[in-house]
Amino acid sequence: MGKQDVKDKTIDPIRALQTGNLTTAQAQQMFSGVMPVGDYKGVASILDLDLLVKQPLVDPERRHILGILDGREEDYDLQTLAIVAGELAGTLHSATIVVPLGEVWFINVVRGVVPFTVASTVTYDWWCSLWTDRIAAAVIGQPFWQTPQTNVPGGPYTYDAEFSAQAALWSPNFKDVSLRAPGGTIFTCVFATGVGPGEAINCTFQIFGYIGKALVD
Numbered sequence: 001m002g003k004q005d006v007k008d009k010t011i012d013p014i015r016a017l018q019t020g021n022l023t024t025a026q027a028q029q030m031f032s033g034v035m036p037v038g039d040y041k042g043v044a045s046i047l048d049l050d051l052l053v054k055q056p057l058v059d060p061e062r063r064h065i066l067g068i069l070d071g072r073e074e075d076y077d078l079q080t081l082a083i084v085a086g087e088l089a090g091t092l093h094s095a096t097i098v099v100p101l102g103e104v105w106f107i108n109v110v111r112g113v114v115p116f117t118v119a120s121t122v123t124y125d126w127w128c129s130l131w132t133d134r135i136a137a138a139v140i141g142q143p144f145w146q147t148p149q150t151n152v153p154g155g156p157y158t159y160d161a162e163f164s165a166q167a168a169l170w171s172p173n174f175k176d177v178s179l180r181a182p183g184g185t186i187f188t189c190v191f192a193t194g195v196g197p198g199e200a201i202n203c204t205f206q207i208f209g210y211i212g213k214a215l216v217d
Contacts, residue, residue: 057215062106062178064213069105071206078206081191083122085200091193097207099185104216106178107209110144112158112189114151115201121194122203123148124158128179129186140188148192163209178209182217 036047071078079095099105112124127133131142149158162174181187189205 054216058180061104061212061215062180065210066213067211069107069207069209069211071111071204071208077208078204079189081189081203081205083191083193083199083201083203087193089193089195093191093193093203095189095205097187097189097205099181099183101183102214103183104212104214105181105185105207105209106212107181107207108161108163108178109208110160110187111204111206111208112149112160112191113204113206114149114158114191115203116151117199117201122151122201123192123194124151124203125149125190126160126205127188127190128181129188130181140186148190150194180212183214 069077074080075097077097079097081093081095083093084091110126112126114122114124125143125145125148127138127140127143129141133140133142136143144160163177163179187205187207191203
């Protein structure tokens with residue numbers, strides 16, 4: 001009989017934890033050793049490295065400007081949608097802007113451009129996949145506007161400039177921080193033709209801000 005190698009079937013707790021094959025509680029029961037603990041409301045708790053190390057990196061992310069977002073690049077931070085002359089009322093035109101995986105965007109302004117026309121009206125709204133829609137339960141997220149905006153005379157631009165330090169000075173409804181959008185975040189814009197015969201116009205959806213350094217998934 002030839003000699004057979006004995007395979008070590010000992011479980012490596014560190015590797016098992018890293019791969020998700022072993023929970024922290026299981027590791028405590030199976031192996032002796034030292035695990036750092038802290039006190040949380042009078043109860044001993046293992047230190048959460050996600051909260052202790054990872055989540056605080058969200059602030060450094062915004063301090064690295066790796067690129068500019070200003071609605072200049074089609075299918076990246078810009079979407080252009082064509083309204084066709086004579087199309088029926090209620091015709092929908094939609095498009096999405098998706099934050100690329102591995103990137104994180106810090107957004108100050110979202111802008112919808114609906115040129116005013118004398119022939120028809122066009123409404124506009126946008127959605128963010130990060131926001132839960134508790135009313136309509138839309139899978140694309142919560143709409144920014146409760147009532148879609150309409151291209152009235154003198155108002156072809158809709159600036160949603162709610163995400164900046166000075167924005168809170170303009171209105172109590174505005175936010176004093178940039179909108180953080182990690183990779184995979186989806187922004188959806190919808191332009192809808194209203195009443196009237198309609199004419200050919202181009203509507204645009206643009207995102208303004210900057211690309212940060214992604215440090216948190």
